[in-house]
Amino acid sequence: MLNAGASWGRIFAVIMKEIKQLSRDRMTFGMIIMIPLVQLMLFGYAINTDARHIPVGLVDLSQTSESRALVQAVTATQSVDFHAVYTSLHDAEAAMTRGDVRATLYLPPDFSARLIQHPRYGTNPTASALTQPVGQWIVDGSDTVIAAAIKALRTMPLDEVANRTVSQTIPTFEVVQYFNPEQRTVVNIVPGLLAVILTMTMILFTATAIVREQEQGNMEFLITTPIRPMELMIGKIAPYVVVGMLQIMIILGVGYGVFSVPIAGSLMVLGIASLLFIFASLTLGLVISTIAKTQLQAMQITVFILLPSILLSGFMFPYDAMPQGAQWIAEGLPATHFIRMARAIVLRDADLLDLQADALWLGLFTVLGVIIAARRFHKTLG
Amino acid sequence: MSNAGKFAIEAQGLTKAFGEHIAVNELNFRIPKGCIYGFLGPNGCGKSTTIRLMTGLLTPTSGEITILGQTLAGHEEAIKQKLGYMTQKFSLYDSLTVLENLRFVAAIYGFTGTRRTQRIDELLHLYDLKNQAKQYAGSMSGGQKQRLALACATLHSPELLFLDEPTSAVDPENRREFWERLFDLCDAGTTILVSTHYMDEAERCHALAILEDGHLRADGSPAELMNAMPANVVEIGGEQLRQLKQALLQQSEVLSAAQIGAHLRVLVKKTQTDPLRFLALLCAGRPMQLARPSLEDVFVTCTGTRHDE
Numbered sequence: 298m299l300n301a302g303a304s305w306g307r308i309f310a311v312i313m314k315e316i317k318q319l320s321r322d323r324m325t326f327g328m329i330i331m332i333p334l335v336q337l338m339l340f341g342y343a344i345n346t347d348a349r350h351i352p353v354g355l356v357d358l359s360q361t362s363e364s365r366a367l368v369q370a371v372t373a374t375q376s377v378d379f380h381a382v383y384t385s386l387h388d389a390e391a392a393m394t395r396g397d398v399r400a401t402l403y404l405p406p407d408f409s410a411r412l413i414q415h416p417r418y419g420t421n422p423t424a425s426a427l428t429q430p431v432g433q434w435i436v437d438g439s440d441t442v443i444a445a446a447i448k449a450l451r452t453m454p455l456d457e458v459a460n461r462t463v464s465q466t467i468p469t470f471e472v473v474q475y476f477n478p479e480q481r482t483v484v485n486i487v488p489g490l491l492a493v494i495l496t497m498t499m500i501l502f503t504a505t506a507i508v509r510e511q512e513q514g515n516m517e518f519l520i521t522t523p524i525r526p527m528e529l530m531i532g533k534i535a536p537y538v539v540v541g542m543l544q545i546m547i548i549l550g551v552g553y554g555v556f557s558v559p560i561a562g563s564l565m566v567l568g569i570a571s572l573l574f575i576f577a578s579l580t581l582g583l584v585i586s587t588i589a590k591t592q593l594q595a596m597q598i599t600v601f602i603l604l605p606s607i608l609l610s611g612f613m614f615p616y617d618a619m620p621q622g623a624q625w626i627a628e629g630l631p632a633t634h635f636i637r638m639a640r641a642i643v644l645r646d647a648d649l650l651d652l653q654a655d656a657l658w659l660g661l662f663t664v665l666g667v668i669i670a671a672r673r674f675h676k677t678l679g
Numbered sequence: 680m681s682n683a684g685k686f687a688i689e690a691q692g693l694t695k696a697f698g699e700h701i702a703v704n705e706l707n708f709r710i711p712k713g714c715i716y717g718f719l720g721p722n723g724c725g726k727s728t729t730i731r732l733m734t735g736l737l738t739p740t741s742g743e744i745t746i747l748g749q750t751l752a753g754h755e756e757a758i759k760q761k762l763g764y765m766t767q768k769f770s771l772y773d774s775l776t777v778l779e780n781l782r783f784v785a786a787i788y789g790f791t792g793t794r795r796t797q798r799i800d801e802l803l804h805l806y807d808l809k810n811q812a813k814q815y816a817g818s819m820s821g822g823q824k825q826r827l828a829l830a831c832a833t834l835h836s837p838e839l840l841f842l843d844e845p846t847s848a849v850d851p852e853n854r855r856e857f858w859e860r861l862f863d864l865c866d867a868g869t870t871i872l873v874s875t876h877y878m879d880e881a882e883r884c885h886a887l888a889i890l891e892d893g894h895l896r897a898d899g900s901p902a903e904l905m906n907a908m909p910a911n912v913v914e915i916g917g918e919q920l921r922q923l924k925q926a927l928l929q930q931s932e933v934l935s936a937a938q939i940g941a942h943l944r945v946l947v948k949k950t951q952t953d954p955l956r957f958l959a960l961l962c963a964g965r966p967m968q969l970a971r972p973s974l975e976d977v978f979v980t981c982t983g984t985r986h987d988e
């Protein structure tokens with residue numbers, strides 16, 4: 298609809314006006330910079346999915362040198378920290394209910410007898426009819442990450458307890474970690490944060506910027522001037538493309554500087570992918586602005602889109618582990634496609650050809666969004 | 680079509696319904712070129728809605744509008760270039776300065792370079808905004824805002840200017856000043872349509888239409904309207920006017936009775952050929968005299984529940 302009558306002069310006038318207003322709106326201006334910084338610090342430092350140093354309790358009914366050796370060996374894994382010793386299981390359960398500890402290691406009175414018969418302890422690694430586990434973990438299973446970390450202790454070797462050097466068992470599979478060999482969560486989170494933060498700011502800023510003009514009555518005057526809806530929309534969202542790129546630079550810069558997240562791929566490819574995503578988000582904001590009557594409504598609709606963008610896009614939980622239905626919803630969100638692209642480029646040095654499907658999706662989003670917004674926008678004028 | 684050159688606005692059967700509610704009901708009027716035309720009516724009578732219909736902001740439910748000889752429907756874009764519109768609520772940007780607002784509007788209307796600078800200078804001077812040029816619009820007084828809004832609405836020298844309650848936040852002194860500017864514009868050939876609920880403002884118009892509840896109750900020049908008023912005005916003096924008022928309102932010939940200072944201003948239907956004798960029978964011994972009708976009397980006569988019985 299950007300037909301022959303479109304005037305760059307008018308678009309430019311709207312852009313300049315928008316920039317002036319934005320630069321005078323300290324709050325919004327601050328948010329542009331603070332949102333990515335704060336989120337990055339929060340996610341980078343606070344959120345860690347490798348659980349370590351889980352507070353646990355101990356009930357040791359055998360009180361032998363072997364049981365003490367076992368507790369030491371468990372502590373040495375760094376998965377758990379023994380915070381308290383209880384005299385009975387009953388006390389330990391109460392402590393777990395209160396939340397003092399997340400799990401309890403229970404060593405029965407016949408611990409030493411069990412230990413001696415255990416194949417991992419003895420020199421003859423075959424199980425006899427008398428073999429039993431040497432102790433029991435009682436776990437607060439409500440947090441699955443913690444439960445999984447303790448489950449991993451199930452098959453802990455007992456060589457250390459037996460005062461032997463740890464035997465080298467040959468694994469069935471060898472695992473080689475590509476792209477994030479140290480398995481740091483933050484490396485995966487930073488590219489994901491790009492998508493989450495931009496979803497939030499881009500959609501919210503455009504949606505409210507246009508609704509604000511309606512709410513404050515500016516639109517009533519503008520409609521009677523020769524400005525075209527398309528010119529107004531382009532002029533209003535253009536400054537936010539720059540804002541979006543700025544936020545991407547902040548996130549990647551801090552990610553690199555503070556969290557040593559390397560950028561494996563080319564900045565050029567990343568820039569193109571980011572632009573595609575910014576355009577898709579901005580047009581989504583435009584569509585919202587044609588639905589919402591007030592800025593509050595615009596914010597509510599933004600949250601409605603932001604939540605699945607955080608939960609289903611692969612940012613929080615692996616996309617492949619989600620049920621089919623959730624995956625379909627995820628495909629409908631621009632954030633899903635951008636997270637895929639951003640991770641591929643930042644971590645795996647993928648180029649655009651590897652990512653053409655997602656790039657195409659984002660392009661399609663933008664085109665569809667512009668068409669819907671333009672049609673609906675005309676209605677609000679009429 | 681012989682009238683095409685004579686009228687700035689012609690409306691025929693103009694109707695706008697919002698759901699069940701009919702905000703504008705079968706309006707017919709013609710506004711001659713070069714005059715100041717008033718829409719007089721109480722809150723919610725449909726003044727703003729009618730103006731929005733004529734500026735193309737709203738699409739009529741039925742009826743037809745011709746603006747400057749051209750049918751509005753289908754020609755909105757071309758007609759927009761010739762219209763200026765000052766909204767009831769301030770519609771410029773609070774966080775931009777006076778100058779920035781003017782520059783923005785100038786750019787929207789395609790003014791560039793020295794033409795733009797000159798025109799803005801002219802307007803700043805004309806509307807006495809030179810000292811406020813660098814001030815944020817949001818921090819200005821009601822009168823200053825209104826002058827800025829008029830400057831923006833007239834920046835492109837429109838042939839037809841719509842002003843929706845332009846002086847509701849303005850003191851009488853500034854209101855006079857504002858009307859001076861309107862007469863200047865009118866002299867320069869601009870047709871102006873202004874909505875108001877102030878009688879003194881309505882009186883300044885060349886012609887006006889009285890609206891009530893979406894209906895057009897009367898139209899014409901103030902003098903015509905006063906002459907054609909179907910009631911006589913009698914002023915009654917004396918004590919205990921409030922009781923008298925209640926008593927008089929019982930009479931179906933009495934359209935209205937309102938206390939004004941030490942008098943009771945009574946409108947008696949013209950069907951009563953001798954209003955003084957009619958009233959003397961009702962309140963013997965009080966001083967009373969016929970008075971010249973005012974626009975307010977016209978307004979009261981043709982609105983309210985008693986007018987069409």
Ligand SMILES: Nc1ncnc2c1ncn2[C@@H]1O[C@H](COP(=O)(O)OP(=O)(O)OP(=O)(O)O)[C@@H](O)[C@H]1O
Pocket residue numbers: 697700702720721722723724725726727728729767876
């Ligand atoms: N968009 C709308 N949707 C529904 N009803 C509306 C709408 N706009 C106006 N109305 C109704 O139409 C009627 C006329 O409104 P309008 O704004 O034209 O009155 P007005 O004469 O300008 O009043 P005021 O002097 O208070 O400005 C009112 O009853 C109003 O509630």
Ligand SMILES: [Mg+2]
Pocket residue numbers: 726727728767843844
């Ligand atoms: Mg109004």
